[in-house]
Amino acid sequence: MIDWQLTATSIYCDAVDDDVTIIVNKDGTTRCTGYKKYVENITKEVAVMLKKKSKKLGRELRCEGPLDYRVTSYRDKLISEEKTKAD
Secondary structure, three states: OOOOOEEEEEEEEOOOOEEEEEEEEOOOOEEEHHHHHHHHOOOHHHHHHHHHHHHHHOOOOOOOOOOOHHHHHHHHHHHHHHHHHHO
């Protein structure tokens, strides 16, 4: 049984070249602050910044969404740790 309501961690996300926070709820649902900033509520300034960073790094920067491996890997790790504790 999971004994927490939610947990979060901050990581460097190379998909957007920025630090983001991954939030995992008790029920296994996830959120990422990068998705909110770079997809849901993107502003013109953020879009311009991403374009400049992309040009500087020589690769396209874009958020890979809520099913990104960085988010799901963290969630899966937490669930695995909880199962190990329960055993």
